[in-house]
Amino acid sequence: MATAPKRQTITNHFLLNVAIVELTKVTKRYGNVLAVENFDLTTKNGEFVVLVGPSGCGKTTTMRMIAGLETVSEGEIKIGGKNVVGMIPRERDVAMVFQNYALFPHMNVFGNMSFGLRLRKLPKEKVESRVKEAATILGIAHLLDRRPKELSGGERQRVALGRAIVREPQVFLMDEPLSNIDAKLRVEMRAEIIKLQRRLGVTTFYVTHDQVEALSMGDRIVVMSKGHVQQIGTPKELYNTPANRFVAGFIGSPSMNFILTKVVEGGTLTAGDNFKIVLPPPMATALETRGLREVWLGVRPEHIRTARNGEAENAIPGVVDVVEPQGASTILQVNVGSDLKVIVQVNEQWGREAGERLRLSIPAESIHLFDPATEQQVSN
């Protein structure tokens, strides 16, 4: 799904000029502050790349460097094979959607959407037909005479998108475009943006700090933390094989459980008074060759199985401490022994109670191991 060519001409106007974006060792420093360091990424044709990470990790800075709003301290950015470092935004042919929309308040929707085209001195009829077409795609054709302040948040968002697509840029940059919209509309707009991007097939960078949004939208996701790329991969790769503890904890909700365990001979891990698990042979060997005495065991709450009675093998006894019904599923905080708490998500709606005794079992394929020193994955 992710790599299938998505180029598709919808009309003559939206002829596609798909560009590959290459970032090589891109670094940005503000004085002593290292905002982004050694960012490496090459996009595929018409790919939807999501940058995700906690606040201050350098997502916006990266986008602004691609857009040309910020200079690059080191490294190289190529768009469509051309090195754009040192080019002004106009020459880079990118469009950006800002978090606060950044619409021109003194122009109506038509004025906003046609701004770039008018600057490029396109003939009037052409400007009009392109704006109308984009407005129709976005369902805002009836709003062309309104000023931004007469629009709802969702409508403003559409206008901002419209302003970006009428110019048929080589690259779309979207910096948290949905963060100012209420939850329900956000889900709708997410789907719409994806549909639009598929339709236009323009390489897109999309910033969010919401990992759910990242997983649901991205062809590929770049997870960032403190200015560094932690991992680049498809949603599946990030979820199934996180490269380090940060990615493992950031992707997925509720967050992965991390248990600091002692490595006992024969691939056995123990923690606290009651926690004990036997690793499958390949993992045990992997640990052994590294000679680790301690290791972080990571397991997602939704992968832990529960049994009420003691029939499960490799099972860990626990007592339910807190029950949090989520609607379709339930999240349990389970005490294992006296000093260990494990979060478990069960696909049951109700019927769990605090104080209930359980046996937890962790399937071998859902175990992730991380080196305590480097925090890198050491499962294989």
Place this chain on the structure above:
Amino acid sequence: MENLLWRNSKWGSKLVAMAIACVALVWVAIPFLWAFNNSIKTEADTFRQGAVIPFLQFTPSLDAWKFVLSDPQALNCLFSSALVGVGTTLFVLILGTPAAYSLARFEFKRMKSRDITLWFLSQRVLPPVVVLTPFYILLAELGLIDTWLGLILLYSTFNLAFCVVIMRDIFRDVSKEVEEAARIEGASLWQIFWMIAVPLSLDGLIVTAFIVFAFCWNEALFASAVTSQHAATMPAFILASRSTRGVDFNQAAVNTLVAIAPPVIMSFFVQRYLARGLSFGAVKG
């Protein structure tokens, strides 16, 4: 908001507020009333003790108005005032607005933008009288005594600093993100200035223009010093008419009213921008 505040206050405090407003009104209005009253008196009546209420105590006459409005000198001064006012305003805005914008948006290598702004501000702190003589000599050397151009240059020097300092604050209020959006759309620096920054600062710009114009219109000291006949403005004319002919109170009153009228009328038009413009960016629209 204000209405609610008013409605919820006690009648006692309302009374006090009203009383203060009345005193303030009288304080402001009496000079105008006095001027208007005198402008419809004959010269003799202006010196008569009991002539206060028109029709009852004296017969109103339009002689003074007729005299002033048919006096070519007065009309010439009105024209000078208008020309110098408009000329200065345009000149100051054309020079000052881009300067203010660059101070608002860019940092310069050698000097901090804030320091440059402070330097501009310092130009306004100096008492103008101090520079009267140097300016006179300068204008005389350039052959610009008693010319419109001379006055325009002089007034521009004073108002440029004001315009730069005020407009800088107003420009700083324009959303950076909006300007960046324009940049991404392909606008050049000048296009951003003209198509984004100026339209979004129009309220402040209009108010600044009005204040500059009013300054020029009202300025008397320098106008009297560097003009005599040709380029004399209304305030200079009013000052001069007193010293040469003794005091013709009725004509002086007409002159005053004529001189006051344009800024007052203008302020009615500018009013809707004043609230936002005069807050100089403190209130977001």
